[in-house]
């Protein structure tokens with residue numbers, strides 16, 4: 001697949017350090033050239049260490065006044081719920097850094113029905129990007145962080161979901177498969193994710209290696225099976241993984 005880089009590490013800590021270095025470099029470039037950096041955070045647990053590093057070793061290298069935070073997906077749970085992606089980011093990152101509240105663009109997943117929550121977030125995205133002078137076709141996050149599920153999902157884009165064929169909407173309400181809880185979620189769709197300048201996949205753990213291998217070795221077939229294989233970026237997709245493509 002074009003514009004794809006794989007970084008292989010011995011463990012999650014090393015992976016997170018390099019991801020923090022690369023994120024900081026991209027933030028510097030964006031802020032120097034456009035005076036803002038739009039960073040779309042991933043949910044799940046893998047990015048926890050990265051977020052911690054951004055509040056400690058990399059804290060002073062980032063101008064939080066010019067960094068705007070978004071989310072790739074959110075579970076439809078109360079704000080402080082342990083399964084809330086915002087709650088994890090608040091605990092590990094937002095509560096530890098001097099970022100203006102107006103720079104935090106949270107998915108309002110507590111709004112019912114979920115379709116309304118998706119609409120409200122889509123309006124928030126339009127408002128932000130219009131304020132930065134983008135027209136709809138040019139809209140691009142500077143960096144989107146994504147995780148990888150052992151079933152090949154990413155954000156809350158799951159296999160065989162009609163949302164994978166969405167061409168227009170940027171945000172959608174979805175119901176995750178019954179083996180994923182919470183099931184009701186709000187997710188960015190492929191059109192907006194794939195317009196990002198850079199995408200970092202952070203993937204750790206043996207249970208994800210086979211999906212990773214099939215995405216790398218058979219991208220055509222993987223694209224039919226796994227949402228994570230359908231991710232593209234304008235400049236580059238960078239994988240940060242703590243296993244190799246080896247045969248074992």
Ligand code: 6PG
Pocket residue numbers: 042043044045046047072073074075085146147148149153154155156
């Ligand atoms: C979510 C995520 C999801 C996550 C993967 C990996 O809200 O669940 O956005 O796509 O990134 O499931 O999760 P872990 O990092 O916990 O393995």
